[in-house]
Amino acid sequence: MNLNYFSLSEFDCPSLPNSGKNMDLQFLTKLESARKIAGIPFKITSGYRTADHNKSVGGVPNSSHLIGVAADIAVGSGNERYVILNALIRAGFKRLGVAKGFIHCDTDDTKPNSVWTY
Numbered sequence: 001m002n003l004n005y006f007s008l009s010e011f012d013c014p015s016l017p018n019s020g021k022n023m024d025l026q027f028l029t030k031l032e033s034a035r036k037i038a039g040i041p042f043k044i045t046s047g048y049r050t051a052d053h054n055k056s057v058g059g060v061p062n063s064s065h066l067i068g069v070a071a072d073i074a075v076g077s078g079n080e081r082y083v084i085l086n087a088l089i090r091a092g093f094k095r096l097g098v099a100k101g102f103i104h105c106d107t108d109d110t111k112p113n114s115v116w117t118y
Contacts, residue, residue: 003028005035011047011071022048023068027107030091031071034105038087040080045102046072064095070106 006028008020035042046057049065064070075081081103088096088105095111097104099118 003032005032005042006044010044011068013047013049013053015053016048016050019048019050024107027069027071030093030107031105034084034087034091034093037090038083040083042084043074044071045074046070064106064108064111067108069108070104072102072104074102076101 008023009018011020011023013019031042046065047070048068049057049059049063051066054061054063054066059065073084075084081098084103085096085098088103093105093107094113095106095108096115097118098115104118
């Protein structure tokens with residue numbers, strides 16, 4: 001896949017080099033769209049996760065990261081949070097988690113549409 005704003009390595013699990021290739025193509029296409037809408041860089045802090053890594057970071061057992069349809073994006077200010085959230089919503093993301101330092105987005109269609117806080 002040819003990505004304009006990301007490299008697959010940004011989505012690698014720290015415990016498994018080259019695992020960004022496990023990311024879902026439709027998810028990445030939607031994230032590319034959101035990045036274009038936002039007009040600012042997205043720093044990916046978590047993409048694909050192995051089960052062991054997911055457990056070590058406190059991820060839920062059925063985490064969408066395990067199947068390559070989720071990412072966490074770092075945010076540093078309220079304005080940046082607004083710009084990224086707005087872009088994700090405009091790109092069609094319907095599952096968003098908002099924390100002080102990051103935004104989670106996923107396209108896991110086995111779970112209900114939702115916005116939550118950490």
